[in-house]
Amino acid sequence: MRAIALVLLTILLTPDGAAARAGFADEPPRAPYHIDNLPQELRRVVRSRAASCGNEPSAQHLFSVSIGGEGREFMSFHYDKLTCTNRAAVCRSGGCLHEVFVRSGRGWSPVFQAYADETTLSNDGGRICLAVRKGWTTETYSWARNGFSPVIECRRR
Numbered sequence: 001m002r003a004i005a006l007v008l009l010t011i012l013l014t015p016d017g018a019a020a021r022a023g024f025a026d027e028p029p030r031a032p033y034h035i036d037n038l039p040q041e042l043r044r045v046v047r048s049r050a051a052s053c054g055n056e057p058s059a060q061h062l063f064s065v066s067i068g069g070e071g072r073e074f075m076s077f078h079y080d081k082l083t084c085t086n087r088a089a090v091c092r093s094g095g096c097l098h099e100v101f102v103r104s105g106r107g108w109s110p111v112f113q114a115y116a117d118e119t120t121l122s123n124d125g126g127r128i129c130l131a132v133r134k135g136w137t138t139e140t141y142s143w144a145r146n147g148f149s150p151v152i153e154c155r156r157r
């Protein structure tokens with residue numbers, strides 16, 4: 001454990017580590033560009049949801065996360081990272097809204113939506129996996145042709 005802490009400290013104290021930390025620290029934690037830089041079609045979706053927030057749309061880092069796999073591009077939105085004065089517009093007692101879209105020849109299509117504590121997209125050897133944490137439980141899904149299907153474990157066979 002002590003060795004790991006020493007390695008991490010060494011990385012952070014190197015000039016490259018200092019530059020990386022300084023670059024991240026210079027960015028505002030919440031900014032409109034996290035929404036403005038989305039593809040137009042998805043930007044409209046987010047702005048539509050954010051309209052009931054009662055403030056100008058802005059978001060934290062990692063509000064949107066994109067990942068590729070299985071010949072497709074996926075983008076997830078984490079509304080817990082959206083600046084929203086009226087939190088009830090995007091959150092419930094079971095968590096905040098999380099959405100996943102897939103890009104196809106017709107544009108972006110919604111393929112998953114849940115109120116959860118967290119969602120995580122991953123690429124397991126080319127297979128797209130989705131973990132959805134709700135309280136103490138985690139539901140696992142894998143991409144199967146046109147949607148996410150529940151699986152016990154998301155591993156390439």
